Amino acid sequence: MINPKKLKRSSHPVMFFIYMSLLVVVISGIANVLNFQVTYDKLTTIAGEVESTTVAVNSLLSLDGIKFIITSAYDNLINFVPFGSLLIAAIAFGIALKSGFLKTLCTKVTKKIPKFIIVFIYSLICIIASVDNNVGYVLLLPLGAVLFMSMNRNPIGGLALGFASIAAGHGAGLFITALDYNLTSYTEASAKLLDTEYTVSQSSNLIFIIVATLLIAGICTFITEKIVSRKLGRNTLEDEDEEFVLEESKEKKGLIAALIATIICLIPIILMLIPVSGDSFLGLLLDKSQDVYSKMLFSSDALLMTNMVGIISFIFALQGFVFGVVTGTIRKIRDMVNFSTDYLKSIGGIFVLIFFAAQLNALVTESNIGVVVTGWLSNVISSSNFSFIPLILLIFLFSLLANILLPGSIAKWSIIAPNIMPAVIRANISPEFAQLVFRAGESITNVITPLFTYFVIFIGFIEVYTKNKNDFSIRGCYRVIFPYFLAVAIIWLLMIVCWYIIGLPIGPGVYPTV
Numbered sequence: 001m002i003n004p005k006k007l008k009r010s011s012h013p014v015m016f017f018i019y020m021s022l023l024v025v026v027i028s029g030i031a032n033v034l035n036f037q038v039t040y041d042k043l044t045t046i047a048g049e050v051e052s053t054t055v056a057v058n059s060l061l062s063l064d065g066i067k068f069i070i071t072s073a074y075d076n077l078i079n080f081v082p083f084g085s086l087l088i089a090a091i092a093f094g095i096a097l098k099s100g101f102l103k104t105l106c107t108k109v110t111k112k113i114p115k116f117i118i119v120f121i122y123s124l125i126c127i128i129a130s131v132d133n134n135v136g137y138v139l140l141l142p143l144g145a146v147l148f149m150s151m152n153r154n155p156i157g158g159l160a161l162g163f164a165s166i167a168a169g170h171g172a173g174l175f176i177t178a179l180d181y182n183l184t185s186y187t188e189a190s191a192k193l194l195d196t197e198y199t200v201s202q203s204s205n206l207i208f209i210i211v212a213t214l215l216i217a218g219i220c221t222f223i224t225e226k227i228v229s230r231k232l233g234r235n236t237l238e239d240e241d242e243e244f245v246l247e248e249s250k251e252k253k254g255l256i257a258a259l260i261a262t263i264i265c266l267i268p269i270i271l272m273l274i275p276v277s278g279d280s281f282l283g284l285l286l287d288k289s290q291d292v293y294s295k296m297l298f299s300s301d302a303l304l305m306t307n308m309v310g311i312i313s314f315i316f317a318l319q320g321f322v323f324g325v326v327t328g329t330i331r332k333i334r335d336m337v338n339f340s341t342d343y344l345k346s347i348g349g350i351f352v353l354i355f356f357a358a359q360l361n362a363l364v365t366e367s368n369i370g371v372v373v374t375g376w377l378s379n380v381i382s383s384s385n386f387s388f389i390p391l392i393l394l395i396f397l398f399s400l401l402a403n404i405l406l407p408g409s410i411a412k413w414s415i416i417a418p419n420i421m422p423a424v425i426r427a428n429i430s431p432e433f434a435q436l437v438f439r440a441g442e443s444i445t446n447v448i449t450p451l452f453t454y455f456v457i458f459i460g461f462i463e464v465y466t467k468n469k470n471d472f473s474i475r476g477c478y479r480v481i482f483p484y485f486l487a488v489a490i491i492w493l494l495m496i497v498c499w500y501i502i503g504l505p506i507g508p509g510v511y512p513t514v
Contacts, residue, residue: 017356032059038375080358089138092313094343096320106150127169154232164484167446171439350460357456370406387427399441
C-alpha cells in the first residue's frame with residue numbers, strides 16, 4: 001500500500017479476522033484442558049468491597065462453545081457498537097460529502113492555513129473527541145480523508161493520523177470526562193482497602209493529560225509530515241464529485257448559509273445543556289441526577305453522551321442539505337437519498353469487515369482469555385518486589401499487554417486496581433499516579449489490537465481509499481499506523497518517567513508520590 005511494488009500480495013483482512021477467530025477457538029480449548037485459570041481480588045461494588053474471584057478459560061471447542069458459535073452470530077453483529085454508529089453517521093456524512101459541502105469547506109480552509117497547522121489542529125480535535133469514541137471514529141476519520149485530499153495528499157494519511165490520535169490519545173484530554181469518573185471510582189475504592197480515609201478527585205490526572213494531549217498532537221503531526229505523508233505520496237484518487245463544478249460565488253453563499261443553519265441548530269442544543277432543576281427543555285441532554293455539571297455532561301446516562309453520534313450526524317446532514325439547496329447540488333429530496341445511498345455503497349466493504357470483527361470480539365469475550373490474562377498480570381505486579389521506576393514500568397507494560405486481549409478501560413481497571421494498590425502504596429506511589437500509568441499504557445495498544453472495536457473501522461476506511469483494491473491488506477494497515485504507535489508510546493513513557501523523577505503535580509494538589 002505504501003509502496004505496492006515492494007509488498008507481497010496478501011489476503012484480504014477478512015481472512016485475518018477469520019484466522020484470528022479460529023486461533024482463539026483452538027487456544028481456548030487447549031487452555032481449558034490445561035486448566036488455565038486465575039484467582040484475583042475483585043471489587044464487587046464501588047463502595048470498596050472485595051472478594052476473591054476465580055476465572056477459568058472457557059473452551060469454545062466444547063458443546064456449549066460450539067453452540068455459542070453457531071447461534072450467536074446475529075447478536076454479535078447487532079451488539080457490536082460500531083455497526084449502528086457507522087450506519088447512522090454514514091447516512092449523514094454522505095449528504096455532507098456528496099453535496100459538495102465538505103469538499104468546498106476543506107478546500108477553503110487548506111488554502112488559507114499552513115498545512116502543518118491544519119494537521120496539528122485536526123489531531124488535537126481527534127484526541128479531544130475521544131471523549132466519545134463513536135463520533136471520532138465514524139465521523140472524524142472519513143473527514144480526515146477528505147481534508148487530506150483537499151491538500152492533494154493521500155487520504156490514507158488522514159485516516160492514519162485520525163485513528164492514531166483518537167486511539168493512542170484515549171487516556172488524554174483537555175477536561176474531565178466519564179473516563180475520569182469511572183477510573184477514579186475504582187482507584188478510590190482500591191486505595192480505601194488500605195486507608196479508609198483516602199479520597200481521589202476526578203481532576204487528579206488533569207494537568208498531566210492536558211500536557212499529554214498537546215504533546216501527542218505534536219508528535220502525531222511530526223510523524224505525519226515527516227514520515228507518513230512522504231511515504232504515501234500525493235492523492236491519486238479521482239474526484240467522484242467532479243460533475244459538481246460550482247462557481248466561487250455559489251460556494252461562498254452555500255458556506256454562509258450552512259454556517260447560519262449550524263448556528264440556528266446549535267441554539268436549542270446549547271439550551272438543552274443549561275442545568276436547571278425539574279423536567280424541562282432546558283438541561284434535557286444532561287444527567288440531572290448528578291450534582292456536578294461536568295458529571296451531568298459526561299455521565300453514561302446523559303442524553304448528550306448516549307446520542308452524540310446522532311446529534312453530530314444531524315448537524316452534518318443539515319449543513320450538507322443547506323449547502324446543496326443554495327448551490328443547486330440538491331434540487332429534491334431524492335438527491336439526498338441518492339447521496340446517502342451512493343456513499344453507503346462506497347463504504348459497504350466496512351460492514352463486511354465489521355461482521356467478522358464482531359465475531360472475533362465475541363469469541364474472545366466468551367472464552368474469558370482476556371480476563372484471565374489480565375488477572376494473571378495484575379497478580380504478577382502485586383507479588384513483585386519492585387518499587388519506584390521499575391514498578392511504574394511494570395504497571396505500564398502490563399497495562400499495555402492486557403489491553404491487547406481486553407480492551408475497555410473499566411473492565412481492566414476493576415481487576416488491576418485492587419490487586420496492585422498494596423504494592424503501589426507500599427512503594428510510596430500515589431494511587432492517582434498508578435491510575436495515570438494505567439490509562440497511558442492501555443491507550444497505546446488501542447492502535448494495534450484487532451480486538452479494539454474501532455480498529456475495524458480504521459482498516460475498513462483504508463480499503464475505501466485504496467486505489468488498487470488488490471493492494472489492500474492487514475499488513476499494509478499496520479505499516480501505515482506503526483510509526484504513530486511507536487512514537488506515541490515513547491512520548492507517554494518519557495512523560496511518565498520524567499514526571500515521576502521531577503515530582504511535578506499530575507492534577508490540582510496531586511503528585512506522583514503519596
